[in-house]
Amino acid sequence: xxxxxxxxxxxxxxxxxxxxxxxxxxxxxxxxxxxxxxxxxxxxxxxxxxxxxxxxxxxxxxxxxxxxxxxxxxxxxxxxxxxxxxxxxxxxxxxxxxxxxxxxxxxxxxxxxxxxxxxxxxxxxxxxxxxxxxxxxxxxxxxxxxxxxxxxxxxxxxxxxxxxxxxxxxxxxxxxxxxxxxxxxxxxxxxxxxxxxxxxxxxxxxxxxxxxxxxxxxxxxxxxxxxxxxxxxxxxxxxxxxxxxxxxxxxxxxxxxxxxxxxxxxxxxxxxxxxxxxxxxxxxxxxxxxxxxxxxxxxxxxxxxxxxxxxxxxxxxxxxxxxxxxxxxxxxxxx
Amino acid sequence: xxxxxxxxxxxxxxxxxxxxxxxxxxxxxxxxxxxxxxxxxxxxxxxxxxxxxxxxxxxxxxxxxxxxxxxxxxxxxxxxxxxxxxxxxxxxxxxxxxxxxxxxxxxxxxxxxxxxxxxxxxxxxxxxxxxxxxxxxxxxxxxxxxxxxxxxxxxxxxxxxxxxxxxxxxxxxxxxxxxxxxxxxxxxxxxxxxxxxxxxxxxxxxxxxxxxxxxxxxxxxxxxxxxxxxx
Numbered sequence: 001x002x003x004x005x006x007x008x009x010x011x012x013x014x015x016x017x018x019x020x021x022x023x024x025x026x027x028x029x030x031x032x033x034x035x036x037x038x039x040x041x042x043x044x045x046x047x048x049x050x051x052x053x054x055x056x057x058x059x060x061x062x063x064x065x066x067x068x069x070x071x072x073x074x075x076x077x078x079x080x081x082x083x084x085x086x087x088x089x090x091x092x093x094x095x096x097x098x099x100x101x102x103x104x105x106x107x108x109x110x111x112x113x114x115x116x117x118x119x120x121x122x123x124x125x126x127x128x129x130x131x132x133x134x135x136x137x138x139x140x141x142x143x144x145x146x147x148x149x150x151x152x153x154x155x156x157x158x159x160x161x162x163x164x165x166x167x168x169x170x171x172x173x174x175x176x177x178x179x180x181x182x183x184x185x186x187x188x189x190x191x192x193x194x195x196x197x198x199x200x201x202x203x204x205x206x207x208x209x210x211x212x213x214x215x216x217x218x219x220x221x222x223x224x225x226x227x228x229x230x231x232x233x234x235x236x237x238x239x240x241x242x243x244x245x246x247x248x249x250x251x252x253x254x255x256x257x258x259x260x261x262x263x264x265x266x267x268x269x270x271x272x273x274x275x276x277x278x279x280x281x282x283x284x285x286x287x288x289x290x291x292x293x294x295x296x297x298x299x300x301x302x303x304x305x306x307x308x309x310x311x312x313x314x315x316x317x318x319x320x321x322x323x324x325x326x327x328x329x330x331x332x333x334x335x
Numbered sequence: 336x337x338x339x340x341x342x343x344x345x346x347x348x349x350x351x352x353x354x355x356x357x358x359x360x361x362x363x364x365x366x367x368x369x370x371x372x373x374x375x376x377x378x379x380x381x382x383x384x385x386x387x388x389x390x391x392x393x394x395x396x397x398x399x400x401x402x403x404x405x406x407x408x409x410x411x412x413x414x415x416x417x418x419x420x421x422x423x424x425x426x427x428x429x430x431x432x433x434x435x436x437x438x439x440x441x442x443x444x445x446x447x448x449x450x451x452x453x454x455x456x457x458x459x460x461x462x463x464x465x466x467x468x469x470x471x472x473x474x475x476x477x478x479x480x481x482x483x484x485x486x487x488x489x490x491x492x493x494x495x496x497x498x499x500x501x502x503x504x505x506x507x508x509x510x511x512x513x514x515x516x517x518x519x520x521x522x523x524x525x526x527x528x529x530x531x532x533x534x535x536x537x538x539x540x541x542x543x544x545x546x547x548x549x550x551x552x553x554x555x556x557x558x559x560x561x562x563x564x565x566x
Contacts, residue, residue: 049471078473088464091486100482101472152473 001063002027002156002188003048008057010043010212017043018054018212025190025207027062027155030182032203033192036222040212041192042085045158048190049082078105082158086165087145089133094125094144097133101152119147123177139170146177150185157181159191163198175202197289210335219258219335221304227252227334237332242300246276248329256335261294261306263331268315270324278326283319286312297325339536346541357538361545364522367435367513368503371442376495379447383454384480398455404448409441409507416441416512433514438522441508446498453494457487489561496557500550 003025010018018040025031025048033041046052047059053068060066061076090097098116107115120126123143128136136144142162149157162178163171179202182189193199196218199206208215225239229252237245237257245257270278281299288294293312295305303325317323349357386397418424420431420440431437461483469482484491506524513520515529523542530539 046467051467051470074473074475077470080471081473082467082471084464084467086464088462088468090465090468090482100469100474104473104475104478148472 001025001060004060004063005047005054006058006060008047008054008059010040010047010052011055016212018047020044020057020212020214023207023214025188026205027188028182028186029204030178030189030191030202032199032206033190033209034194034196034199034206034218035192035209035215036194036219038211039209041209042160044209045082045160045190045192048156049080049158050076051082078152079154080156080158081149081152081154082160083142083145083149083162085160086138087141089136089141089144091132091134093129094120094131094133094136095129097144098148098151101148105152115151119150122150122180123147124173139166139174142166142170142174143177146174146181150181154187156188156190159189161192161194163193163195178202200290219333220261221259222256222335223259223301224254224256226254240301243279245327245332246329247332247334249334258333258335259303259327260331260333261304263328264303264305265326265328266295266305266307266311266315267324267326268317268321270326274324275326277328278324280322280324283317283321283323286317286319297323299325303327339540342536342540345537346544349537349541350544354541357541357545359518360521360523360526360542363435363518363520364503364524365549367438367442367509367520367522368499370435371439371446371502372495372499374439375443375446375450375498378443379450379494379498380454380484380491382447383451384458384484386451387455387458388480398452401448401452401455405452407445407448409445409505410511412441412444413508413511416444416508420512432512433516433520435513435520437512438509438520441512442502442505445505445508446501449498449501450494453497454487454491457490457494458483460490461486492557492560496553499553503549504546 001024003023005020005023008018008020008023009016033044035041043052047054050066050073058065066073066076090100095116098119099112102112102115116129117126120129123146125140125143125147128140128144133141133144142165146157159178162174166174175198178189178191181187191202208218210219223239223243225237225243225245227235227237227247230236230246235247235249235252237247237255239245239257245259247257270280274280279299281297281303283295284298284302285296286293289306291309292306293309295307295312295317297303297305305325315323386394416437417432419426420429420437421427422432431440465483465486466479469479474482504524506528509515509520509522509525510528513522513525515521515525521529523546527539527542530536
C-alpha cells in the first residue's frame, strides 16, 4: 500500500476537519478525492504530502509508520510532491523555477538544461523557458507547476484541484498530462476535485469525502435547514424558509440535508391537492451525463435531478418548461 | 535670505573644488554608517526572520519592546553606551570612547530594531504558499528560509536603506560617543552642528547637499533595481 491511515483525526480549534477511521491508497494508480468545498480534501492532501501532521492517528507510507517527532520528514517529502490549487511561482524565470528542485538535489549542472527542456516539452511550454514566471496565466502557471513537480522525480504527485482555475483548453491539456505522468512515468497520482465528471474521467478509483469523513457517494443537493414539528406530529425540514420537506426521522433543530438526485421523481402534472413533498418548478438547465440527463429545476431553491433520456423524451421537456418534482422522504438524507 | 544664498553659492564652489576636509568628513561618515548598517543587518535580518516564523512565549511582548525601541532617541543611546565605555565604565579598559568603534556600537543599537521590525513585516507579508512550495519541492529549513528571503528581498533592502538613512543623518550618538574629533570621528552631521555653533554656514550647507545627494542616489539605485526585477 502506498498510503494507509488509521483513526486519523485533524482538529482545528474544536472542529474536526478530518476524521477518517481507515483509508488506504494503492500505488501506481490515479485516485480522485471527491467532495464539496470544506470536505477536508486539501488538508488530507497536505497530510499525504507530509506538509501537515495529523492531530492524532497514524499514517503509513509503504507500510512504514510516518514519524512526525523526529526530523525525518524531508526524506519522505523528497519522494512526494504536491501541486497546489493556485500554485505559486518564485519570482525568477520559468527555467529557474524548474531548476530549483534540481539544484536542491545537487543534480549534475551539465545535465540540468536537458531535463528542463524535456519537462517543458512535456507540458508544451518550451518557448516560455526564459519568461518571467510571475507573468503567466492561471493555466500556464499550473502547467509549469506540474513540470516543476516532475523535476523532483517523485514517486507520487498530489494535485489539489488541478483544473479549478484554468480555462477549458488548459483543462484538457492538464488532464492529458496527468494521465501521461501516471501511465508513462509510472508515478502514482492523487488529485482532489469537486467535479464528479472530472473524477470519473480521470480516476481509477474515487474516494468520497464529506465534512472530513468518508462517504459512500458524493452528496448532492446539499442544504442547510431546520427540522420542525409538523401540525400532525410528522417532522419536516424547512429549507431557506421556502421549502417544506417531510422527513422520516430526525432530531429537532438545525441540520444539513442532501437530496439524492436519482430518487427525485419528475412529472408534468400533479394531483390535486399535490402529494406531500411535491413542488412545482421551472426547468432551467439540461446537461447530458453518461446515459442520463441532469436537469436543474428551480423550485424556490435550485434542485438537481437525474432522469433517463427516455423519460425526458416522453415528457418532451425543454428549458423553461414547468414541471413537478416529488422528493420521497427516503431520498432525503440528514448528514 | 541673502546670507543663505551666499552660503549656498560658496558651498557649491567648495564641492566643485573637492575640498580635502570635506572629503575626509564625508568618508568618515560613510565608513561609520556603512559599518553599522552592515553589522545591524547581519543581526536584524535573521532575527526578524526568526521572530516572524517562530511562535514562542513572550513573542508579543518582544514585538512591543522592538516597536518601542523604534522611537529610541539617539541621546539616550549615547548616554547608555557612554556609561559602559567611559573610563569609569565596565568596558572602560577597552579605550573605546571617542573612537569610530564607539559610534558604530551606538548606531548598531539604534538601527537593529528598525531592521528587525521591518524584516518581520516584510517576511509576514510573503505568501504562505512559498514556504509550502519550497518544502514540497524538497528544500530543507535553510533553503526554505532562503526562498522566503529572496521573495522579500526588496522589502528587506528597503529596511536596510531606511536604517542607513537613519544612521548617516543622526547626530546624537556621533557627537556623544565620537566626540567630533577632526579627521577621526567628525562626520557630516557633527561637522554641521559645529559649523552652526561657529556661525559659519558654508561647510554646513555643502555637507547638507552631500548628505541629501547620497540619500537621493541610494533611492534612485534602489528604484532602478526594483524596476528591473519587475520587467
